[in-house]
Amino acid sequence: MKRRAVYSFFAAAAALALGACAGSPPHKDNDVRVAIYSDPSSLSLIGNSDLNSSQIASMISDGLVAYDARGHYVPMVASTWEISPDGTTVTFHLRDGVLWHDGERVTSRDVAYTVAKARDPATLSRSWASALANVASFETPNDSTFVVHYTAPYADALEPWRLPLVPEHVASKDANFLSGAFAHHPIGCGPFRFVSHDPGQRAVLAAFDRYWGGRPAIDHLIFKIVSSERTAYESLLLDELDLLAVTPDLWRDALNAPAAARLARFIYYRFSAWKIDWNQNEATPFFHDKRVRRALLLALDRKRFAETVSAGLARPGVSSYPPESPWADPSIEALPFDPRESARLLDEAGWRVPSPGHLREKDGVPFEFTLILTAGAQEIADRSAAWMQQSLAEVGVGMKIVKLGSEAFKQQRKTHAFEAAMGTIAFDATPDRFDLYHSTANVDGFNYGSFSDAEVDRLLEEGRATVDPAARRIVYDRLQHRIDDLQPLAFLFQFAQPVLHDPDLEGIVPSAVGLFQFTPGPRAWHWSSARGRN
Amino acid sequence: MLPAIASRIATAMVTLFIVTFVVFALLCALPGEPQGGDDASRPLPPEYRAALRAQYHLDEPWPARYGRWVTDLLRGELGTSFSAQQPVAAMLKERFPVSAGLNALALLAMLGIAVPLGILSAARPDGPWDRAGWIATTALYAVPVFWTALLLQWLFAIRLGWLPLSGISTDGARHPSAGFAFADAAWHLVLPAACLASGGLAYVSRFVRTNIVESTAGEGGRAARARGLSMLQYAARHGVVQAVVPLLTLAGFLIPRLVGGSLLIEAIFNVPGLGSLLFDSILSRDLPVVLALTLLSGLATLFGTTLSDVLILWLDPRVRHAR
Numbered sequence: 118m119k120r121r122a123v124y125s126f127f128a129a130a131a132a133l134a135l136g137a138c139a140g141s142p143p144h145k146d147n148d149v150r151v152a153i154y155s156d157p158s159s160l161s162l163i164g165n166s167d168l169n170s171s172q173i174a175s176m177i178s179d180g181l182v183a184y185d186a187r188g189h190y191v192p193m194v195a196s197t198w199e200i201s202p203d204g205t206t207v208t209f210h211l212r213d214g215v216l217w218h219d220g221e222r223v224t225s226r227d228v229a230y231t232v233a234k235a236r237d238p239a240t241l242s243r244s245w246a247s248a249l250a251n252v253a254s255f256e257t258p259n260d261s262t263f264v265v266h267y268t269a270p271y272a273d274a275l276e277p278w279r280l281p282l283v284p285e286h287v288a289s290k291d292a293n294f295l296s297g298a299f300a301h302h303p304i305g306c307g308p309f310r311f312v313s314h315d316p317g318q319r320a321v322l323a324a325f326d327r328y329w330g331g332r333p334a335i336d337h338l339i340f341k342i343v344s345s346e347r348t349a350y351e352s353l354l355l356d357e358l359d360l361l362a363v364t365p366d367l368w369r370d371a372l373n374a375p376a377a378a379r380l381a382r383f384i385y386y387r388f389s390a391w392k393i394d395w396n397q398n399e400a401t402p403f404f405h406d407k408r409v410r411r412a413l414l415l416a417l418d419r420k421r422f423a424e425t426v427s428a429g430l431a432r433p434g435v436s437s438y439p440p441e442s443p444w445a446d447p448s449i450e451a452l453p454f455d456p457r458e459s460a461r462l463l464d465e466a467g468w469r470v471p472s473p474g475h476l477r478e479k480d481g482v483p484f485e486f487t488l489i490l491t492a493g494a495q496e497i498a499d500r501s502a503a504w505m506q507q508s509l510a511e512v513g514v515g516m517k518i519v520k521l522g523s524e525a526f527k528q529q530r531k532t533h534a535f536e537a538a539m540g541t542i543a544f545d546a547t548p549d550r551f552d553l554y555h556s557t558a559n560v561d562g563f564n565y566g567s568f569s570d571a572e573v574d575r576l577l578e579e580g581r582a583t584v585d586p587a588a589r590r591i592v593y594d595r596l597q598h599r600i601d602d603l604q605p606l607a608f609l610f611q612f613a614q615p616v617l618h619d620p621d622l623e624g625i626v627p628s629a630v631g632l633f634q635f636t637p638g639p640r641a642w643h644w645s646s647a648r649g650r651n
Numbered sequence: 652m653l654p655a656i657a658s659r660i661a662t663a664m665v666t667l668f669i670v671t672f673v674v675f676a677l678l679c680a681l682p683g684e685p686q687g688g689d690d691a692s693r694p695l696p697p698e699y700r701a702a703l704r705a706q707y708h709l710d711e712p713w714p715a716r717y718g719r720w721v722t723d724l725l726r727g728e729l730g731t732s733f734s735a736q737q738p739v740a741a742m743l744k745e746r747f748p749v750s751a752g753l754n755a756l757a758l759l760a761m762l763g764i765a766v767p768l769g770i771l772s773a774a775r776p777d778g779p780w781d782r783a784g785w786i787a788t789t790a791l792y793a794v795p796v797f798w799t800a801l802l803l804q805w806l807f808a809i810r811l812g813w814l815p816l817s818g819i820s821t822d823g824a825r826h827p828s829a830g831f832a833f834a835d836a837a838w839h840l841v842l843p844a845a846c847l848a849s850g851g852l853a854y855v856s857r858f859v860r861t862n863i864v865e866s867t868a869g870e871g872g873r874a875a876r877a878r879g880l881s882m883l884q885y886a887a888r889h890g891v892v893q894a895v896v897p898l899l900t901l902a903g904f905l906i907p908r909l910v911g912g913s914l915l916i917e918a919i920f921n922v923p924g925l926g927s928l929l930f931d932s933i934l935s936r937d938l939p940v941v942l943a944l945t946l947l948s949g950l951a952t953l954f955g956t957t958l959s960d961v962l963i964l965w966l967d968p969r970v971r972h973a974r
Contacts, residue, residue: 344921561694
């Protein structure tokens with residue numbers, strides 16, 4: 118036995134060595150290999166979720182609804198639904214013939230189990246717990262009907278129901294949801310079934326033959342866990358990956374590298390932006406006046422920066438409703454570069470230049486503030502900050518730059534212990550911006566700058582409670598104009614996401630919600646019939 | 652000897668607890684908290700946040716939380732990881748063989764190259780082998796390990812395509828036996844092990860060389876040469892034996908590396924060992940995992956130094972008789 122093991126070791130070593138020396142290409146099946154940069158924090162579909170685990174969960178299990186590529190809701194496990202006229206109740210009718218990967222039928226009891234689990238703090242279902250916070254109660258009148266009641270009219274009543282469903286008959290057997298058997302081998306009702314997870318190496322999913330929406334065209338979707346963006350890029354060049362979202366630096370490298378010439382490429386914009394929070398609380402004297410906030414943005418030649426420094430991979434930010442959002446009001450445009458208007462507004466707000474070459478002052482206070490940002494986040498953030506510093510100096514405003522560790526940065530922002538903070542923000546496809554602008558969202562929300570405006574508060578509350586889509590659009594158009602006038606935050610840029618992929622991999626549709634978390638997503642990916650002949 | 656070892660263990664245990672106490676205090680003093688959840692597109696509901704704080708006892712003063720950890724430890728429980736929500740002991744068990752395998756390979760490579768090099772250098776001090784060996788190993792020692800790693804990756808994985816770029820197993824490989832799986836892992840670990848070994852070559856080879864040269868200059872060396880043995884023959888037959896005892900002392904300090912893993916190398920080569928676990932756990936403020944790894948590393952140091960003491964005692968009669 119021992120001798121056999123030794124022989125097989127040497128045989129394997131020899132085979133591997135011969136294969137490597139001969140430079141034979143790795144064998145490719147009908148699989149697609151993509152990179153993620155850390156292990157998924159959990160495979161329990163809804164628990165302890167981070168970005169990687171949510172991405173994988175959305176492949177393994179469907180929700181009642183999903184986004185399409187444009188961010189509109191489309192039916193998934195629920196084939197139809199009705200929202201009550203007062204917006205407090207939604208009745209979902211489940212599709213016939215939706216199966217779990219073990220062959221059992223999906224019922225409304227599974228939906229109820231999933232909601233109860235997601236709302237349990239022990240599940241650590243962070244984003245879903247927030248989305249389900251307004252749920253007052255739910256019921257399952259029969260196996261194919263699920264009814265949910267909200268505490269108040271809720272216009273985004275469908276948003277929480279993208280939640281991936283969990284099979285009660287499997288998951289409920291575990292005493293501990295996050296560390297039991299289900300969390301190690303999840304079963305869902307989505308287009309891909311779970312096959313294996315080698316910690317630190319890869320998670321492998323396989324096409325589910327009996328998927329209600331039709332079997333995916335590829336056989337396996339492999340999430341390779343790679344330690345760095347550079348290693349992932351090298352792996353793509355070595356044909357060890359098939360698709361990769363890259364950083365701007367690697368994108369530039371790929372434009373010139375001969376080894377990358379064979380790759381197909383595209384860029385797309387996501388529902389995200391680089392923004393600056395201006396602290397408007399009592400302790401900070403600079404940003405209370407909307408003229409000042411507007412003036413600071415007018416002093417920045419964002420278009421030029423986007424074209425030169427970021428090599429065309431950015432565009433000036435417009436607002437918290439990026440152009441890809443179905444709710445964006447097209448009449449609102451990004452503020453232009455206008456240093457003269459900037460200087461005029463600052464003068465008007467009382468911030469005047471005492472003598473040439475000096476910083477502006479008001480009541481003896483020089484206009485010099487500190488911008489905090491995360492150290493080592495992205496090179497482009499450092500460049501943006503340095504360029505801002507230079508541009509603001511031109512209009513007599515001083516800016517110091519302080520880089521912090523990510524936890525210290527979050528802490529300072531959350532406790533409002535900063536003057537200006539640069540960071541990214543991601544949006545979902547809904548128009549609700551309550552957590553960003555409402556005056557009460559400065560405690561547990563994202564209103565880090567303590568912005569407060571009664572009209573904005575009223576519109577945010579009205580928008581949440583207005584169910585009729587046409588009426589709702591009017592409310593959010595008003596909100597966008599009000600926000601455009603007040604400029605509570607500076608939306609500096611929207612950075613593009615560059616993607617490189619094997620030219621034979623087809624059917625990739627970029628969406629503002631990413632490449633995965635919408636339908637059909639990877640289900641539509643397929644290898645070209647000409648593959649291997651190129 | 653036994654009382655000395657017992658005393659060393661007692662001292663080490665006290666030191667270990669002091670170290671874990673300091674690590675605990677430092678991690679608690681850092682900004683941020685586990686499961687902050689602020690990266691989500693929606694903020695956490697306040698009651699959910701409160702439940703999380705209660706679950707992790709974050710509202711208790713940190714000395715009380717440390718006391719809770721020590722009590723659990725005395726019951727044989729290492730706790731549950733904040734990030735992965737898995738038992739810490741299971742996580743260590745899963746990752747230990749990877750780090751141990753990588754470092755054992757590195758140690759073998761280091762000793763396999765450094766000892767013969769030390770013997771060759773000692774055979775003719777200041778001769779061409781000695782000088783060439785010194786230059787080569789010092790250059791390897793001076794180059795930052797991440798740079799060596801990137802160079803090796805570029806040359807052997809990207810340029811020549813002889814070795815895998817990263818990871819510890821081949822995608823989609825269906826191994827017919829455990830031997831194939833083991834060979835696949837070993838194949839993937841060649842570059843990281845070479846990288847880990849490169850830094851230690853200089854001091855181990857110089858260490859061996861110095862010990863042999865010193866013993867050659869002594870009475871034994873002179874007597875051997877009088878019997879007609881060449882320097883190389885003497886170094887190979889007797890010098891190595893003379894160098895074994897100090898080499899064992901050195902090896903005692905290398906053993907903790909088998910457990911502690913190599914943070915940088917594991918990160919660059921995507922090796923899922925204890926080093927990369929420690930790195931991730933520090934970033935995510937995963938206290939139970941950081942403390943368990945600190946403890947494990949301390950215990951390995953204690954084990955390594957004690958083992959080398961016992962081996963020296965067994966191998967070297969001078970030490971035995973001196974006691």
